[in-house]
Amino acid sequence: MGNLVAQHKKPAHRYAHISVILKVTERCNLACPYCYFFFGGDESYKTHPPLMGAVTVEQVIRFVKDMKQATGINLVRIGLHGGEPLLMKRAALQAMCSALRAALGDEPELTLVLQTNGVLVDAGWIDLFEELRIRVGVSFDGPPEVHDKTRITKGGEGSYAESLRGWNLLREAALAGRIEEPSILCVVAPNQDGGMIFRHFVETMKAKALSFLLPDLTHDAVPLNRAVIEGCTRFLLGLAEAWASSTERGLYVRLIDEFVGPILNDELYKRKAMLFSPSHQVCVSSNGELCPDDVIRTYSPEFAETGLTVDGQGYDDVLAHPAWRTLQAAQTSLPAACRGCEWSDICGGGLLQHRYSRRRGFDNPSIYCSSLKALYEYLTRVLVNSGCSRDDMQDRIRRLATRHEEPVAQQGC
Numbered sequence: 001m002g003n004l005v006a007q008h009k010k011p012a013h014r015y016a017h018i019s020v021i022l023k024v025t026e027r028c029n030l031a032c033p034y035c036y037f038f039f040g041g042d043e044s045y046k047t048h049p050p051l052m053g054a055v056t057v058e059q060v061i062r063f064v065k066d067m068k069q070a071t072g073i074n075l076v077r078i079g080l081h082g083g084e085p086l087l088m089k090r091a092a093l094q095a096m097c098s099a100l101r102a103a104l105g106d107e108p109e110l111t112l113v114l115q116t117n118g119v120l121v122d123a124g125w126i127d128l129f130e131e132l133r134i135r136v137g138v139s140f141d142g143p144p145e146v147h148d149k150t151r152i153t154k155g156g157e158g159s160y161a162e163s164l165r166g167w168n169l170l171r172e173a174a175l176a177g178r179i180e181e182p183s184i185l186c187v188v189a190p191n192q193d194g195g196m197i198f199r200h201f202v203e204t205m206k207a208k209a210l211s212f213l214l215p216d217l218t219h220d221a222v223p224l225n226r227a228v229i230e231g232c233t234r235f236l237l238g239l240a241e242a243w244a245s246s247t248e249r250g251l252y253v254r255l256i257d258e259f260v261g262p263i264l265n266d267e268l269y270k271r272k273a274m275l276f277s278p279s280h281q282v283c284v285s286s287n288g289e290l291c292p293d294d295v296i297r298t299y300s301p302e303f304a305e306t307g308l309t310v311d312g313q314g315y316d317d318v319l320a321h322p323a324w325r326t327l328q329a330a331q332t333s334l335p336a337a338c339r340g341c342e343w344s345d346i347c348g349g350g351l352l353q354h355r356y357s358r359r360r361g362f363d364n365p366s367i368y369c370s371s372l373k374a375l376y377e378y379l380t381r382v383l384v385n386s387g388c389s390r391d392d393m394q395d396r397i398r399r400l401a402t403r404h405e406e407p408v409a410q411q412g413c
């Protein structure tokens with residue numbers, strides 16, 4: 001184990017996990033125009049096998065074991081991604097997940113999460129999710145009049161009805177205690193009403209866990225996309241208003257809970273203190289090639305064409321590679337323009353994919369900085385109106401970056 005790995009062992013934390021995205025299928029039954037994978041400019045998928053084979057899966061297992069040993073981190077989260085993972089034959093996905101479970105353990109050591117458009121979900125797939133304890137996220141953009149504009153087949157047909165049928169099967173299985181509650185992944189549409197979309201998911205579809213993804217834009221596109229950013233701000237504020245007035249219990253809304261959670265909950269506060277720790281993440285193409293991030297690979301060949309594979313390398317080689325070094329340096333530092341921002345210790349400058357420009361790399365605040373500030377201000381007002389002290393909240397946020405493993409002395413407001 002080289003010095004580089006030893007250096008990365010130090011920040012290993014009991015909440016840290018290894019993150020592996022497996023591109024188990026590099027084809028899709030839909031053709032959503034905003035899809036970064038097929039329409040983001042990186043067309044390497046055309047030269048990759050449509051499905052990840054059993055030999056590659058064995059190599060992935062060996063590689064993940066090496067990551068665990070090199071980092072000292074025991075928790076592994078594997079995302080089964082596509083394209084559409086359910087284009088894989090059921091027996092092949094069953095063999096893949098059985099091998100991963102046998103080699104890497106059950107929860108919490110290994111979490112398996114499959115991201116699908118829901119169209120192909122049926123009773124047989126539910127049996128498999130139950131048998132191998134696979135969590136499922138389904139991509140929806142909103143009610144049919146919204147969803148069917150963007151989540152379309154290659155012939156231009158909307159997919160809401162088929163996705164909803166799959167969603168309902170998943171929910172029934174969750175209600176019966178067979179699988180974990182499915183979650184919804186929604187790409188923020190700047191011309192839509194975030195409150196209306198939240199209510200559709202929560203009140204009509206009975207979703208309990210929601211993730212809203214801001215569109216994948218970089219600073220190189222900002223002048224073109226000012227209206228998009230302003231639209232995203234409106235969407236987030238509508239979403240937050242609907243969340244604040246919702247009477248549903250047990251909801252998890254990622255963008256909101258990532259802000260509110262650490263302020264109200266000590267356990268989440270301790271996890272958030274890892275904000276500036278380097279992540280140990282890889283994305284594996286169906287042919288076994290490695291890159292550091294599934295979205296950022298589309299920004300520049302330096303993040304896509306690493307020359308590394310799960311077959312040829314150990315995790316030492318990965319950590320020494322310029323692409324990972326660049327991303328880990330960005331993860332562990334605040335963009336210069338964010339210094340002095342009152343939200344910096346909870347925001348961290350935003351997601352890496354929103355910090356990028358060709359000229360400055362990741363040394364930019366999120367292109368959604370104004371949207372995030374508006375969201376944080378709004379949520380702060382909600383918490384203050386609920387009895388939290390603004391000074392206590394800000395003090396707690398300020399101390400986040402330095403707390404790490406320290407015991408939390410003070411309860412959330």
Ligand code: SF4
Binds near residue numbers: 337341343369373
């Ligand atoms: S991206 Fe904006 S809100 Fe976030 S830390 Fe930087 S300046 Fe603050």
